[in-house]
Every structure is written in C-alpha cells, then in structure tokens.
Amino acid sequence: MALTLAAMIATPLERPPEMRSVSDSSKGIDWSTLPSLERFQARDGTWIGYRHYPPNGPATGGGAIFIHGSSGSSGTVNHALTHAIAARGVETWALDIRGHGGSGTRGDIGYAGQLEDDLIDFVAHLRKGAPDLPLTLIGHSAGAGFSLRVAATPIMQDMFVRTVLLAPYLGYDAPTNRPDSGGWAKADIPRLLGLTALRKLGIDCCSQLPVLAFAVPATSAKYLTSTYSDRLMRNFATRGYRLDLPATTRPITIFGGGEDEMMISDKYAEVVQAIKASVDVKIIDGINHMGIVTNPKAVSVIAEDVARRGIGQS
Template structure:
C-alpha cells in the first residue's frame, strides 16, 4: 500500500512539474514576442514646424540621489514677475527641448518662473527608454524640487504635464509625499490609463504595445518574480531618423512609471486643484469624454476643451498656448 501511495505522489509530482514547465515555456514564448514599431505619425512630426527655437534655454543638469545627471531647462520669468513658478513634464518620447518649448516659453513670458524637466529615460537624463525601478521618476522629481528650493524656497509651484506626462503628473498629485510640493496640477491632453474611456485605440496610431510580453511580465510579477522589466514593451511612432532627439521605445518599468496608476485610483487621492485641457481635434484622445470620466470620480476637476486643437497643438498652437499660459499665470492655488 505504501508503494502505491508513493507512486501516486510521484505521479502527481510529475504532472505538476509538467504543468509548471508548460507555463514557463508559454511565458518565455510570450516574453520573446518581438516589439513592432508603428509607422511615423505625421501630425506629431509636423508639430515642430513654426516653433521659434531661438528662445530655447540651454540644457542644465542636476544630480539625482543615485548620482545620475538629470537634464532640465530654466525659463526665467519675464518682468513683471507674478511670484509663481511652474514645472513642466513633457509627453511620451519627448524632452524639455522638444515642441512643448512653445508653451513653456509663453508661460515664462507671462511672469511665471518655469522649469522644463527631461524625465529620466528621455533627453539628457539617464539611459534612453529605461529607468532603474518603478518609483524612480517620483524620486527624481522630489530631488528636482529640492534643487529648485535652493534658489526659490517659497515660490508656489504648479505642476503641468502633457499626454503621458500628464498621466504621470496625476500620479504625482495623488502621492502623499508630493502633494504639498505643488499648489495645483494642470493636465494637458492627459493619458488617463489603459482603461480610460478617453483613449483611442493604440493612441490613434502613436503607440504600439507588445501585449504578449506585457501580459507575461505582469503574470510573473503576480508570482513574485520581477524579472525582465528592462525589456522594451512599447514602441512609439517617431520618425526613423529622430534617435538624437526622441525616444522610440519604452521598457516595461518606464512605461509603468511614466503614467497614472489609473485615474480611478489616483483622482480620489488628490488634495489640490486640478484642471484638464483638451482639444476637440485630438487624434490620440477622445476629449469630449474627459469631463464625464473624471468628474464621475472627482467632481471638482475643472475640464476645458479648446476648439480646433489636436494632441500636439495643445502645446504648440498659438490659440491653445495663449489660453493655457494665461491660466497658469493668473489662477491660484485656491482655484481648480
């Protein structure tokens, strides 16, 4: 009887090992699935036309807590100064030196001292397309604010983000340690997370995700195995010759960090005023759904939709730039 019992145990163990092996092979095959880059999105590439680059400040750098040099650009406030400050977070693929310069320059021209940051993994900050761990971008921003406070200890700061940078800004606004750093958050054409009703499929052609690899890495994390997060999982529709200026792919950990945790999670946790700006002609987002989506979770969020503006036009079009720069320069911490 003992022999039969032993045989049964060994048989069960054999089948269990076979099942584990099969799952391992499936996950390995999913991780090995190649990431395909989408074709260039012309509306994004064309957004650089007409931007006055002659006023672009030089790239400066500060050292983050891990010793990495992080790039940023400082726009001194034009006289008369408003006694306000702003930090701008660019969108996916970009940096402080891309087309959002049209907006950051306009904000400073209205008397708001402005800083545009190269998020780690972009521009002059760290390794292109990757970071060390999820949460590192928040650590970098804390370090950057500390750098600003050396010369401007009491300047009230507004956090402004565009697209994926707006999703990250919402993540920041919901983080307890960072809530008191900013008096207000302004989200421009925000990516609100994979499950938001404001998303167009594949961001209108801008982004292509390696879903098998994403699912496999998520499954491994559920099992307590956080491996391979340096692998690219998201490809962006940048021009093939733009590697000097733009990031073409994101690693799993960069993609997870440079985003909101989900608007239904982050919005309820925010404590400071939030304003969302969108454009009626946004080719990546469904702007007319912003108000319904966010106000169902947080009724106090102010939503403004600008007629005739597309996704990149929100930071480049003179019409949108004027509206947003005026808003940042005149609305205070007590207004949403």
C-alpha cells in the same frame, strides 16, 4: 507554463509607422529662445537634465514645472508653451524625465517609482534658490498621467499648489483613449502579459525589456525616445485614474483639444467628474493632441490660465 511565458516575453516589439501629425508639430516653433540644457544630480548619482525659463516681464510670484509627453524631452515642441508661460511672468522649468533627453539611459529607468524620486530631488534642487515659490505642476499626455500620479501621492501633494493636465493619458483602460492612441503607440501585448504574470508569481525580472514603441521618424533618435521598457512604461503614467483622482487634494484643471487624434476629449468631463466633481475641464476647439502645446491659440489660453491661477486658485 515556463515555456509559454518565455515565448510570450521573447515576442519582438514592432514599431508603428511615423505619425505625421506629431512629426509636423515642430514646424513654425521659434527655437532661438530655447534655454540651454542644465543638469542636477539625483540621489543615485545620475545627472538629470532640465531647462530654466526665467520670468520675462513682471513676475507673478508663481512658478511652474513642466513634464513632457511620451518620447519627448524638455527641448522638444513643448518649448512653445513653456516659453509663453515664462513670458507671462511665471518662472518655469521643463524637466527631462529620466529615460528621455539628457536624463539617464534612453527608454529605461532603474525601478518603478524612480521617476517620483527624481521629481522630489528636482524640487529640492529648485528650493535652494526659490524656497517659498508656489509651484504648479503641468503635464502633457503621458506626462499628464504621471502628473496625476504625483498629485495623488501623499508625500508629494504639498509640493505643488495646483496641477494642470494637458490632453492627459489617463491609463490603458480609460474611456478617453483612442485605440493605440490613434496610431501613436504600439504595445507588445504578449510580452506585457508575460511580465505581468511573472510579477504575480513574485518574479520581477526582464522589466528592462522594451514593451512600447512610438510612431516617431526613423531619423529622430537624437531628439526622441522610440521605445519604453516595462518599468518606464509603468512608472511614467497614472496608477489608474479611478485610483489617483480620489486621492488628490489640490486643484486640478484638464485642458483637451477638440480635434485630438489620440484622445477622445469630449469624454474627459464625464469620466473624471464622475469620480472627482471639482476637476475643472476645458476643451479648446480646433486643437489636436500636439497643438495643445504648440498652437498659438491653445498656448495663449493655457499660459494665461497658469499665470492667473499660479498660486493655486481653483
């Protein structure tokens, strides 16, 4: 048994070929308005990166924290949306999740649950300057799965008045997934199974090993994270939509793209409303997975929604 598990864990991770619909999503974005990277210190002493978008124009009295998708950071294509939200009077922050961008070690974290600790620390950091600002949590793709996880966590529920999930990855077993996320992600199944078996035996070792690879360009190491360790993959996701949705207590809205090549958006309403009928689901026609944060049509719809319902209205 030990030899079998060792062989499974030793299986090398293979990276999928570049996914052009993701790589091309940065074209046409105005990077001249990208705020500089700032940092705060998390409880373990690690510096975590983020970008601050002050409200441009009449302030709405609301704020938003944006969580990027898998492989990304605060300085990637979500800038088109975060800039648009701030332009509508919402004070906005885009966070580099630990293991991405300017936060910690690329592709890894210290332990499952550390991302929640980081977000708690980040909100505490923001509260020094904005003690009463109502905050909306916004997540894209894997970041939306993590945002759902946060919305279901009792200690964190009251930090945010509302959660907005953009093209959410609802977990490996969700009916809304396309196989391998349409070619975006490739998992090392033998290694995953081996590590899961070890945890069931009470042995939590080797969780720093990479288990998930993304279809990023070979030359993108400066901007993107190409692989996730086991513990990062497990943490930067929902615990399972069937578990997390019933535990949420604040309003949730899902936006999907009608032409999403990674998710089956037409199934969002059926899947989530069977568990939580109050979840608001909106599908934007003609929009693919990355277009939900870059396409002017989707950006306008979502930014207006966040600005209008920024104090938590359902």
